[in-house]
Amino acid sequence: MASTDAPTILDQILADVQEEVALAKRRLSEADLRGMIADAPPVRSLPDALENKFGLIAERKLRSPSIGLMRSSNVIEAVSAYEESPVVRAFSVLTNKRHFGGEPKDLREIRNRVSKPVLRKDFIIGEYQIREARAFGADAILLMASVLDAPRLKGFHELVLELGMEALFEVHDEEEIATLPPTARIVGINSRKFKTTEGFRGFGPKGFSDKDFSINLGTFELVNRLPEGTIRIAESGLDARNITTVREHFHAALVGTSLLRDPRGIRAALTDFEEAILS
Secondary structure: OOOOOOOOHHHHHHHHHHHHHHHHHHHOOHHHHHHHHHOOOOOOOHHHHHOOOOEEEEEEOOEEOOOEEOOHHHHHHHHHHHHHOOOEEEEEEEOOHHHHOOOOHHHHHHHOOOOOOEEEEOOOOOHHHHHHHHHOOOOEEEEEOOOOOHHHHHHHHHHHHHOOOEEEEEEOOHHHHOOOOOOOOEEEEEOEOOOOOOOOOOEEOOEEOOOOOOEOHHHHHHHHHOOOOOEEEEEOOOOOOOOHHHHOOOOEEEEOHHHHOOOOOHHHHHHHHHHHHHO
């Protein structure tokens, strides 16, 4: 008998990602990607950028399924503002089109404008996307334990390292931590609940709200369960008011929405982070 369970937000996104990858393969073959990789710029080390001093991996996206559109002027200014900020250690670039408004070519555009490592943040489901990331200039990619099982996490990381890049492994619970390969060097704990059918797009128990109901900051308490010696990243739900709560236990925080939606402008938002981190 077929399951009557409603698809989760993650199920819906992954189905759309499969369509996007299929379209990408029609535009650029594996052979095309290999040629582009040969001409790609040298990789910048994400681990080197993160391990010495606490800072931000600052994100660039046009919208989010959890909260909607970002502030357009903030998105426009994001790249230059992040490059100039003393607390931004690396860039996170969303390349998912349907849900975040990005595409792989954004990696090349941004990589050519900045001096810091660039992370491709997407729902990676196959080797094609890994090669595509390097072909368009990415220095690192995201590998999600909520999407990939242990054998694929291991195999995909082997390809990532073969291409000279590094991976940010993302986990949400102890079960996912257990699937990490021994080669994992950077691990992020994401406080966002993707495996849910509700609580997204600002809809909570009492209807629409500007609050992001998909966040559970208590997830960060898993930090002591991460493999010893890994570079630890706190992902999602952080702003300048609560960034100090993770500073002691993490090497960096991945931040996007609180920067990109600030009505005062992205530079004012970054100033708040800089004051909190550098004080």
